[in-house]
Amino acid sequence: MSPQPSATxxxxxxxxxxxxxxxxxxxxxxxxxxxxxxxxxxxxSLPEYRELRKDVAMLTACRxxxxxxxxxxxxxxxxxxxxxxFFSDIVVPLMAVGVDLDIVAGTGPVIAEPIRTRADLDRLxxxxxEHVPDITESVRLLVAELGATPxxxxxxxxxxxxxxxxxxxxxxxHERTKALMHGDPQLWSDLxxxxxxxxxxxxxxxxxAGASAVQLFDSWAGHLSRADYLRHVEPHSRTVLEGVxxxxxxxxxxxxGTGELLPQMADAGADVIGVDYRVSLTDALARxxxxxALQGNLDPALLFAxxxxxxxxxxxxxxxxxxxxxxxxxxxxxxxxxxxxxxxxRVVELVHEVSAR
Ligand code: 1CP
Numbered sequence: 001m002s003p004q005p006s007a008t009x010x011x012x013x014x015x016x017x018x019x020x021x022x023x024x025x026x027x028x029x030x031x032x033x034x035x036x037x038x039x040x041x042x043x044x045s046l047p048e049y050r051e052l053r054k055d056v057a058m059l060t061a062c063r064x065x066x067x068x069x070x071x072x073x074x075x076x077x078x079x080x081x082x083x084x085x086f087f088s089d090i091v092v093p094l095m096a097v098g099v100d101l102d103i104v105a106g107t108g109p110v111i112a113e114p115i116r117t118r119a120d121l122d123r124l125x126x127x128x129x130e131h132v133p134d135i136t137e138s139v140r141l142l143v144a145e146l147g148a149t150p151x152x153x154x155x156x157x158x159x160x161x162x163x164x165x166x167x168x169x170x171x172x173x174h175e176r177t178k179a180l181m182h183g184d185p186q187l188w189s190d191l192x193x194x195x196x197x198x199x200x201x202x203x204x205x206x207x208x209a210g211a212s213a214v215q216l217f218d219s220w221a222g223h224l225s226r227a228d229y230l231r232h233v234e235p236h237s238r239t240v241l242e243g244v245x246x247x248x249x250x251x252x253x254x255x256x257g258t259g260e261l262l263p264q265m266a267d268a269g270a271d272v273i274g275v276d277y278r279v280s281l282t283d284a285l286a287r288x289x290x291x292x293a294l295q296g297n298l299d300p301a302l303l304f305a306x307x308x309x310x311x312x313x314x315x316x317x318x319x320x321x322x323x324x325x326x327x328x329x330x331x332x333x334x335x336x337x338x339x340x341x342x343x344x345x346r347v348v349e350l351v352h353e354v355s356a357r
Contacts (some may be wrong), residue, residue, distance in 0.1 A: 003034055006209070017143070017151065017210075019150070019213040020150045020212065021082055022152075022213065023150055025289045026326055027250055027326065034318055034328075034355035034357040035082035035083065036082055036329035036352070037152070037329075037330060038080045038274070038329070038331050038335050039254075041085060042074060042332075043337070044337035045335050045336070045344070048078075052071060059092070059095060059102065060348060063092070066141075067281060068088065068134075068141075071087040072085070072087040073145060078341065079341070083149065083151070083152050084146055084149060084151045086139065088144070090109075090154075090160065090161060090164075092202075093131075093155065093202040094161065095303070097131055097198065100113060107279050114165060114168035114176075115166055116176065118187055120185070124194055126197050127202060128220065132202070135205050136205055142214055151206075151211045151213075152213045153211030153213070153214045153249075154214060155200075155214070156203045156217050156218075157217060157221065157236075158191075158195040158196045158236040158237060159220065161195045161199065162192055164239075165191075165313075169346040172224050173223075183272075195234060196236040197239075199216070200243040204247065207249045214250075214252070215254055216251065216253050216270075218253070221265070222256050222257025222260075223256050224309060230264055234268050237265075241253065241269030250271040251270050251272070252295055252328070253269075253272070253273055254274025254295065255270060255274065259275075259284075262275070263286055263288055263289070271293060272291045272292060272295075273288055273294060274330070277298065277333070278332070280320060280322055281294050281297060281323075293323070293324060293325055293328065294328070295327075295329075296326040296331070297315060298329075298332060300331045302341070303347070306355070310343070314354070316346055318351055329351045329355075
């Protein structure tokens with residue numbers, strides 16, 4: 001039952017990324033098929049990525065325009081996704097303003113001197129486009145290579161960035177972060193305001209260089225109560241999302257385990273709300289009043305299930321997505337490193353085929 005490549009309407013009839021299927025779906029306009037991309041589509045699931053990265057540190061790769069371009073293009077070539085996601089990391093703008101950090105294999109970002117006091121915050125400068133000329137160059141190179149395929153730019157949201165800076169690295173419980181939020185709300189607010197400025201500038205640099213959509217990753221917002229989210233986090237994410245409104249690129253707002261926060265995250269200034277696999281698209285649609293395009297939400301672990309089970313679930317998600325004013329097929333979180341890339345390619349074909357019926 002696997003579709004013939006010729007039967008797959010993978011070719012986007014649009015001639016410019018601003019008019020692509022992905023951008024139109026994000027704008028809640030009619031589309032010939034459901035667009036699909038995968039968070040972490042570039043990365044360790046691809047042998048060609050592992051080959052390129054074998055002698056290059058993650059952050060070096062992120063700051064080398066030729067490598068960024070090649071790594072970003074790899075999954076688009078291979079899977080024929082409807083968008084490229086800019087190869088970078090949420091900590092790149094922090095590194096660019098001088099934060100001493102590293103991305104440690106198997107761990108993630110590690111910060112040499114965590115930010116926990118007013119004096120620490122005073123050492124965190126604002127980001128200017130002059131800090132990241134390589135990002136502008138990478139985006140320009142990519143846009144030239146991608147033709148009609150849109151590039152999605154991204155940044156980390158203030159809360160998720162603050163968690164890395166305050167904890168000093170990845171955290172299960174975010175205890176120091178929450179202690180700061182509640183113990184010194186003024187310092188917390190000032191830290192998040194600075195991070196909002198950094199994220200906003202990072203997004204604007206990408207959009208102004210040619211990215212056609214942006215995603216704000218608040219990956220760890222699901223660890224917050226709604227009250228804490230609204231009081232201590234949402235105003236800062238709103239600053240970022242509203243700060244790119246004038247550029248006219250659709251804004252995707254995503255977090256993990258954020259089923260209870262979906263209405264608030266959507267209302268923070270998003271065009272598309274990212275849904276993880278814990279909440280169905282049908283429930284997400286009801287929770288956000290049917291007003292937003294949805295992105296999601298295949299459980300990345302299901303990519304390891306037999307094709308029968310996987311394809312049934314993919315089909316179900318595409319069908320559920322039809323009720324939304326726009327649907328961008330994606331996973332509920334990033335591609336897991338051991339995922340078979342051929343399965344991802346088949347999922348792209350299946351989403352295109354089922355949604356075009
Ligand atoms: O050596 C490697 O290959 C390192 C693995 C890796 C990769 C491929 C890291 C370290 N970052 C990235 C790239 C990356 N990071 C992308 C672009 C690639 C793509 O999506 O195709 C993006 C969008 C990110 C964003 C990012 N970094 C987020 C938000 C998305 C998410 O997964 O929730 C977060 C939380 C990070 C921090 C980070 N960087 C790297 C890791 C392993 C982590 C997570 C660590 C943790 O669990 O806290």
